[in-house]
Structure formats: C-alpha cells, structure tokens
Amino acid sequence: MKHPAHTILTGGTIIDGTGAPPFSGEVVISSDRIVFAGIPERNRPITAPDSGCEVIDCTGCVIAPGFIDAHSHSDLQILENRNEKLLQGVTTEVVGNCGFSAYPLPEDPQVLRDFANGIFCGDNSWGWSSASDYLASASRSKVATVASLVGHGSLRIKVAGNTCRSLTSRELDTMSGLLDEALQQGAVGFSSGLMYAPGSGASAEELATLCRVVARRGGVYATHMRNYSDTLVEAVEEQISIAEESVCRLQISHLQAAGQDNWPLQQYAIAAIEQASARGADVAFDAYPWLAGSTVLTQVLPQTALDGGISQLLSRLADPVQRESIRTEIKPEARWDGVVITSAATDPASLVGRSIQDIADERGSEPDNVVLDILLEQQGNVNIVEHCQSMENLHALLTHPLAIVITDGVYTTGRSHPRLYGTFPRLLGDVVRELKWLSLEEAVHKVTGKPAAAFHLHDRGRIAGGYAADITVFDPETVRTDASYEIPAVAPAGIRSVWRNGKVVVNAGVMV
Numbered sequence: 324m325k326h327p328a329h330t331i332l333t334g335g336t337i338i339d340g341t342g343a344p345p346f347s348g349e350v351v352i353s354s355d356r357i358v359f360a361g362i363p364e365r366n367r368p369i370t371a372p373d374s375g376c377e378v379i380d381c382t383g384c385v386i387a388p389g390f391i392d393a394h395s396h397s398d399l400q401i402l403e404n405r406n407e408k409l410l411q412g413v414t415t416e417v418v419g420n421c422g423f424s425a426y427p428l429p430e431d432p433q434v435l436r437d438f439a440n441g442i443f444c445g446d447n448s449w450g451w452s453s454a455s456d457y458l459a460s461a462s463r464s465k466v467a468t469v470a471s472l473v474g475h476g477s478l479r480i481k482v483a484g485n486t487c488r489s490l491t492s493r494e495l496d497t498m499s500g501l502l503d504e505a506l507q508q509g510a511v512g513f514s515s516g517l518m519y520a521p522g523s524g525a526s527a528e529e530l531a532t533l534c535r536v537v538a539r540r541g542g543v544y545a546t547h548m549r550n551y552s553d554t555l556v557e558a559v560e561e562q563i564s565i566a567e568e569s570v571c572r573l574q575i576s577h578l579q580a581a582g583q584d585n586w587p588l589q590q591y592a593i594a595a596i597e598q599a600s601a602r603g604a605d606v607a608f609d610a611y612p613w614l615a616g617s618t619v620l621t622q623v624l625p626q627t628a629l630d631g632g633i634s635q636l637l638s639r640l641a642d643p644v645q646r647e648s649i650r651t652e653i654k655p656e657a658r659w660d661g662v663v664i665t666s667a668a669t670d671p672a673s674l675v676g677r678s679i680q681d682i683a684d685e686r687g688s689e690p691d692n693v694v695l696d697i698l699l700e701q702q703g704n705v706n707i708v709e710h711c712q713s714m715e716n717l718h719a720l721l722t723h724p725l726a727i728v729i730t731d732g733v734y735t736t737g738r739s740h741p742r743l744y745g746t747f748p749r750l751l752g753d754v755v756r757e758l759k760w761l762s763l764e765e766a767v768h769k770v771t772g773k774p775a776a777a778f779h780l781h782d783r784g785r786i787a788g789g790y791a792a793d794i795t796v797f798d799p800e801t802v803r804t805d806a807s808y809e810i811p812a813v814a815p816a817g818i819r820s821v822w823r824n825g826k827v828v829v830n831a832g833v834m835v
C-alpha cells in the first residue's frame with residue numbers, strides 16, 4: 324500500500340477522538356486531509372523514499388484530533404490571530420455564544436457594541452451585517468476554523484433595540500426570518516443569554532418560536548440559562564421544555580450550581596437532563612474544568628436595570644431612588660470575598676485582582692453599594708471572576724457522559740480568567756493524569772468527536788481517513804498549565820505540535 328504522503332506522524336499513540344482505546348500507529352497527512360490512520364504495513368520504511376514525504380517522530384506522545392472549543396467568546400480574536408487557544412491544541416472554535424454574536428449589525432452599530440462590551444474585547448469598529456459576512460471574515464483566520472451560532476441578544480437588538488420588553492408578533496416574525504437566513508448562510512445554530520439584558524426579557528414562547536426555526540434547519544440551540552443559582556433546576560426545566568416543544572437539539576451552556584447554598588441543586592439539574600434524554604430529547608451540556616466563573620460585574624444586578632443599555636444603567640444609578648431599588652435586588656453568585664475584579668475601564672491599578680469585600684472594607688462601605696459605585700466610576704465596564712463552585716460538583720459535571728468540555732474563555736483588557744490560557748492542558752494534566760477523573764480517551768472525546776457531533780462539524784474531531792488534518796500532538800506525562808487566577812497569561816506545557824488543515828501551526832510549543 325502506497326500512501327500519497329506528505330507528512331507521516333509515527334511512533335506515537337493514536338487517540339482517535341471517538342472514545343475508543345489508544346493504539347500505536349501512524350497518521351498520514353496529504354494536503355489538508357488525513358489519508359491514513361492505523362497500523363502501517365510491516366516493513367514500510369520509517370523514512371519514506373518519496374522526497375516529498377516528511378516524517379515526524381511522535382515517540383512518547385499522543386496523536387489526537389485538534390481540539391474543539393465548543394463554547395468560545397473569541398468572535399473577534401480569531402480574526403486578530405490571537406494564539407491563546409491554539410497553543411492549547413485548539414483548532415476549531417464555536418463562537419456566538421450566550422446570546423452574543425458579532426452580527427447582524429443594527430442600524431446604530433454602537434447599540435450592539437455596547438451590549439457585547441465586556442464579552443467581546445474589541446475596538447469600536449467591529450460588526451458584520453450577516454452570518455455570511457462574518458463567516459467570510461472568519462474563514463481567513465490563521466488560528467482556527469470557526470463555526471458560529473447566531474446570538475439571540477444580537478438578533479433581538481437588530482429587531483427591537485436594546486429593550487427587555489416582550490416583542491410584538493411582527494417583531495418576532497422578523498427575528499425568525501433573520502435567524503432562518505443566518506442558518507441558511509452557514510451558522511450552525513442559535514444561542515441565548517437569558518441572564519443578560521435584553522435576552523433576559525424573552526419569554527419561553529419567544530424562544531420556542533425561534534427554536535422551531537433552528538429545528539427546521541437542523542441546527543443546535545445553546546443556552547446560557549436564566550439562572551445557575553437558586554432557581555437552577557427551574558431554569559433547566561424551562562430550557563428542556565422549549566427544546567422538547569420545538570424538537571430542537573439543546574446544549575446547556577457551562578452547567579454548574581453557583582453559590583454554596585445552591586450546590587445541592589446540581590444533582591437535580593443533571594437528573595432533569597438525564598430524564599429528558601431518556602424520553603428521547605436531544606439534550607447535552609458543557610462545563611469548564613475550573614471552580615470559578617467569569618463574567619461582567621453588571622451580572623449581579625437585576626437585568627431590568629440594564630434595559631436600554633449601559634447609558635440607561637448609568638443614569639438610573641445617578642438617581643438616588645432608582646439606585647436604591649437596584650441595590651436591594653443585587654445578587655452575587657459567590658460570596659463578596661470571592662467576587663474578584665479582573666478588568667476595569669479607567670482605574671485598573673486600584674481594582675484589578677481585588678475582591679468586592681476587600682474594596683468595601685477599604686472604603687468603609689457595604690459591598691452592594693461598592694458595586695454600584697464602581698460601576699458608576701468605570702462607566703459600567705468591569706469584568707469579574709466569581710469563585711462559586713464545588714469540587715464534588717465539578718467532578719459530577721466533567722465525568723458525565725452527556726458533558727463536553729469547553730473554555731468559555733473571555734478576553735478582557737485586564738487579567739482574564741485562566742481558562743482562556745489553560746483549559747485543555749488542565750483537562751489532560753490535572754483532571755486526567757493527577758485526579759484520574761477520566762481516562763485520556765474519554766477526555767479527548769469530550770473535546771473532539773463529541774463536540775463535533777453536537778455542533779455538526781462533520782469532518783472535524785477525528786483521526787481517520789477523510790477527516791480534516793487537524794491534529795494535536797501532546798505529551799501525556801508532561802502536559803499541564805500553570806495559568807492561575809493571579810497570573811493567568813501563561814503558555815501551556817506539553818502541547819508539542821498542532822496541525823490545522825494539514826499545515827503545521829504550532830511546533831515545539833510555539834506558534835509557527
């Protein structure tokens with residue numbers, strides 16, 4: 324058997340992305356495809372006689388499919404060719420999550436940019452009119468193959484502006500039409516962010532109407548639910564009933580029970596998902612391997628305070644009566660000493676790295692008042708990390724057969740959550756090798772074949788003939804991350820080389 328080979332990866336252990344046990348073998352890449360993966364013919368010389376053939380010795384390493392980050396917020400950074408994910412072995416990213424997509428641009432583009440402020444970290448000029456325009460730009464990314472979800476918040480802003488009110492039937496029809504168009508143009512699904520205004524204003528009926536469009540086009544509905552704390556179970560049940568009613572594939576985003584009092588609720592949330600799955604619903608969830616979350620500080624406010632956007636919030640906060648009514652409804656997901664500022668617009672030096680409790684103590688004020696003061700001082704532009712999950716729950720999430728593993732990484736102007744830099748090495752190093760929560764092949768499956776199937780990425784996520792030559796070679800004994808909450812921007816160790824569409828993009832741990 325003669326391979327039309329250009330690159331042969333030899334001497335390594337293949338983990339093919341399906342969850343099957345590892346095996347020793349060779350992977351042959353020709354152009355942008357894998358043309359052979361398996362045990363080579365006996366006697367085939369290691370160094371191919373064909374001079375066009377390059378042989379890469381992978382002794383001691385695992386040869387896995389390029390990783391898929393199915394919950395990315397790098398909508399803008401994939402175009403800036405940022406390498407934080409690529410260095411972790413990620414070759415495909417699903418963007419447009421939590422209701423935020425960089426299209427369709429509304430009449431006043433600033434309304435969309437203000438809405439995504441803190442989730443997208445970009446200048447003031449981004450925005451695309453349609454899914455096809457965005458995907459055309461994204462296809463030129465040098466760091467990732469990009470699949471996109473249409474954000475419910477972005478669509479809603481296009482049709483009705485940044486308002487939390489319910490939509491008229493005419494507006495909902497327009498929104499359905501725009502969603503349908505985006506799915507026809509290549510978006511792989513639809514995402515909601517029901518804890519962020521204006522998505523928070525959507526009724527279950529509105530979402531079910533839109534999900535019927537998604538179902539018709541064979542897409543996936545990914546949801547950042549209404550609540551991950553005291554009403555977690557009700558939030559899961561609402562999303563399941565929307566998916567069952569519309570017969571739509573459901574992906575529950577970054578599942579967790581936030582806040583110590585709510586930790587016992589997670590098992591009921593998972594049970595509800597399992598029961599729906601047993602009834603035949605196409606439902607799954609994802610989780611990141613970290614105990615802290617990351618979001619914008621305005622998340623602790625009642626979202627009605629953001630009706631109309633950040634400028635409206637700031638004028639409400641300037642009014643003593645409205646400020647007081649917002650203050651009484653503030654609800655953090657963690658204790659105030661676990662809510663840590665990671666970026667602030669105008670005065671990062673005095674705020675970044677400090678908890679709300681710490682700042683409140685210094686100012687001799689109460690934490691809820693300090694939150695409102697800081698938001699006013701920083702024009703609403705503050706990111707946080709919230710230490711809010713338990714180790715036991717994290718184990719239950721990551722080891723669950725319906726779970727895939729994601730980064731949910733958000734770029735900020737300050738100190739980003741370490742998940743942006745270290746999620747995949749943390750999975751392979753801490754979770755697999757040190758904690759032994761998963762086998763290596765199970766962990767690889769959760770970041771390759773499983774997300775590829777969930778998001779309909781047909782030729783990705785597997786080491787097999789005919790698949791795209793997206794390959795990550797790592798050392799299972801040394802793969803690790805030292806990214807921490809204090810010093811997150813640390814490149815991983817043990818991710819040796821990465822190919823994307825047959826081209827080497829990381830070599831010896833460094834972007835080529």
Ligand SMILES: [Zn+2]
Nearest residue numbers: 421547576577
């Ligand atoms: Zn989210």
